[in-house]
Amino acid sequence: MLNPTPGLPAFDYVKPASLPEASHFLAAHGDTARPFMGGTDTFVRMRDGFWGEKHLVDVKHFEGMNAIAFDSDSGLTMGAAVNMNRVIASPEINAHYPLLAEAARTVASYQLRSRATIVGNICNGSPAGDTTGACLVLHGVLHVHGVNGPRTESLDHFFLGPGKTVLQPGDIVTAISFPRPPQGWAGRYLKLGRNALGDLAIVGVTALGYPDSTATSGCRFRLALASVAPIPYRPVAAETILAENKIDENTIVAAAEAAMNGVKPISDARGSARYRQMMVRNLTRQAVTDVWQQIGG
């Protein structure tokens, strides 16, 4: 039910002193408690009655949560509370992972990005997240603190359904890290919204490509699609076509059609299922072509 007033339903704000304390509090309160970062999704869903948590646990202040660290061997580690404007402005990210900044620039508005986080978007399990595709194709790994201490979670098996992930009560994602991307790589995020800036994606296509002599085509592509499946979707059939055939316009079209035929999107206020499928084809074709031209095609 829509809540027309500016007010949120009543809950307790909890700011634990340590990560173990936060995990134990969350585990002890199960479905009635939730960690939050910028709150840009959380508060809207609570206001509209979709979420009814009695405790919101602030986890932004823990050590490392706001750090961006790049190492030329191990890659990038970004604290979970790093907001999207910091991603866009980070010299390290622009130098070594520009795809993350490119995707973040398409999210909502400047003032929303002052609070929105990439990790928060992942934890909410939205299939429409603009930055989630970049995290998938860059092989992002989540650092999670649970009741049994820290562990890591690959994004490959992280998403279970809309709003559903492998995270359990007590789990707090503290950071996301990325290995060094493959030599000679390039990436692209193409987003179709109802207007040029600020909207949610009707369709989003992330493409990453790199030279690889073990592939028949001489290169490999990693693709991710937003807003066309219950979870962020990797069109493996399209990736296979691009690895196993000489890359030319026909191969790229075949891959784009495989991506289109592999998804069964829903119709909603932003677009029909049929339109979404056709836009998957068009944007995949364009994104792969852009990347192919950058990596030496």
Next chain:
Amino acid sequence: MAVHNITFTLNGEAEAAVVPSHMTLLQMLREEIVMTGTKNGCAAGECGACTVLLNGEPVNSCLVLAVECDGQTLVTVEGLAHDRQLDPLQQALIEIGGVQCGFCTPGVLISARALLDRNPHPTKADVQAALVGNLCRCTGYVRIIDGVLAAAERA
């Protein structure tokens, strides 16, 4: 439900408030402090009418909890003018006609102030991108954008 004693700096002045957990920054400003320049529009982070500066960065105050502002620094539209002098952005919007009904204006001014603070010489495209989250239903944006560019030129 829990209440919290918080202190913060608002438009350069030390302030204190007692706020329930679920009170938004927007509600605290308008209903507790009764500083009503900041507007409530969509209450969902879409329209930007409630934009304020939190530690120098614009945020939608409808999507920030008041309790999160403990120890932080806030600036609202009431804090833009100094010593009876309007901010150059306020002056430019008046002169160029970037205000009609005025409802979006406080948020526009805050977003534009933040833009000029981080980029004193923006292009038209920079201004458009910075104001994506500030919806105006009257002006068609042209004079708002002209006003921001004029203020930047004068600075």
